[in-house]
Amino acid sequence: MDFANYDPAGASRSREIISAKIVIAGGFGVGKTTLVGAISEIQPLTTEALMTAAGVGIDDPSKVPGKETTTVAMDFGRITMAEDLILYLFGTPGQTRFWFMWDEIIRGAVGAAVLVDTRRITDAFAPLDYFENRNLPYVVALNRFDDAPHYELEEVREALAISPDVPLVMCDARRRESVKQVLVTVVEHAMLRLQAEHGFAAPVG
């Protein structure tokens, strides 16, 4: 940033920087952090939230015994697109019991990608249900593992009961180009959804 024209009188007046975020969800070990790391300009970082304070809303920490404090970790990355535009990629905590944290992560998000491992396909049910209920635009990305059984995309769509309008793509979470394509699909899908909500006809086919 350039502080050459720093004006103390205007210190509280902020120059606007827009930050957008895309959520990366999926079961434990499905490759969320790998995906974030493949495209982030920083090494994926971890932020920790405490269950007691954030989750239960206890306002007197002296009544909270330390042993009941649970840490929820989420990984995230960053892509600085312009001086006034930063895209953040947030991975959801692996354990779906931490729904309160998911609510915070998806608030204001552009959309989400649900990563699926064909060896543990049922892990995707919880995130899929969650995004469906929250009306967040999402795409499903099948992460290719070398030793995983191969399925056709349409078989996976059927197994996961994904509706026809939800994009389903293959990806390799280790490869930057592949991850980029997943993110592009998320944003394009979010744009189509937004247009559809505002009365623009959804494309046929």
Next chain:
Amino acid sequence: MEPRRDPRGALVRPYAVTRGRTEPLQNIALEAVLSCTPTQSAEARFAGHDKYRIASVCEGRAQSLAEIAAYTRMPLGVTRVLVADMVAEGLLTLHTAAPATGFAARMNLLGRVLSGLREL
């Protein structure tokens, strides 16, 4: 008192640095971006160790609340309380305006993100 080695041990009384306050002055989003000038950072030196660490992280580079929490290794809730205080005290500048609402503004943001991704 000797600081504990176990990172979870350090979290036993996480809100001690906020004197027990768990509610931030304003709710700052995870991805909200903050920065700090050298002047603000110099002032933060007198605002206590934790606030100075936060200022150091944000000096010269806009950082989100999530990044500040990660770099300072403080829990998110604690960081949010301190960051909101620092914004109120003029030690940090909050850059992120209200999220885009309305069709045109949202489409514009999505379009910018899309072209940003394609240019990667």
